[in-house]
Amino acid sequence: MDRRHFLNLSIAAAAATLAQPVLAGGHGRVAAFKKKNSYAVGGRAEIAKKGDGYVINLLDDFTFAGAPDPKIALGKNGYDKSTLMGLLKSNKGASSYEVPAGINPDDYNEVWIWCEQYNVPLAVAQF
Numbered sequence: 001m002d003r004r005h006f007l008n009l010s011i012a013a014a015a016a017t018l019a020q021p022v023l024a025g026g027h028g029r030v031a032a033f034k035k036k037n038s039y040a041v042g043g044r045a046e047i048a049k050k051g052d053g054y055v056i057n058l059l060d061d062f063t064f065a066g067a068p069d070p071k072i073a074l075g076k077n078g079y080d081k082s083t084l085m086g087l088l089k090s091n092k093g094a095s096s097y098e099v100p101a102g103i104n105p106d107d108y109n110e111v112w113i114w115c116e117q118y119n120v121p122l123a124v125a126q127f
Contacts, residue, residue, distance in 0.1 A: 029127045031111070033062070036121035040065035045111040045125040047099075054099040056085060056111055064091045069117035072097045075110040079121060088113060 028048030035041045043062030048055055056072055064070065074083035085097040099105055113123040
């Protein structure tokens with residue numbers, strides 16, 4: 001293979017790579033959290049395929065100042081209680097939550113941190 005042919009193949013491969021959607025570790029859709037009300041939050045959430053199901057990953061950069069009863073759920077232009085995945089495991093750093101069986105995350109465009117006790121939004125990551 002001559003140098004010119006190799007260069008053309010390299011450019012084509014780079015262009016194809018850049019045309020792909022940006023994924024965290026190549027696993028799924030990623031979005032940054034935005035606070036709701038006055039709750040301080042930062043970092044990103046990822047919806048990823050895992051085996052036969054899906055998980056919500058809060059990435060290493062996740063931070064949350066805290067609130068009572070924070071839970072993880074999905075939403076489509078608003079919180080959907082039927083998708084609750086349990087209490088927030090940590091206020092800082094990476095954690096993972098299994099999406100309940102029968103729920104297809106492709107049907108949703110948000111990951112919520114929700115205070116179930118007071119029924120108020122704490123943060124949302126919109127995809």
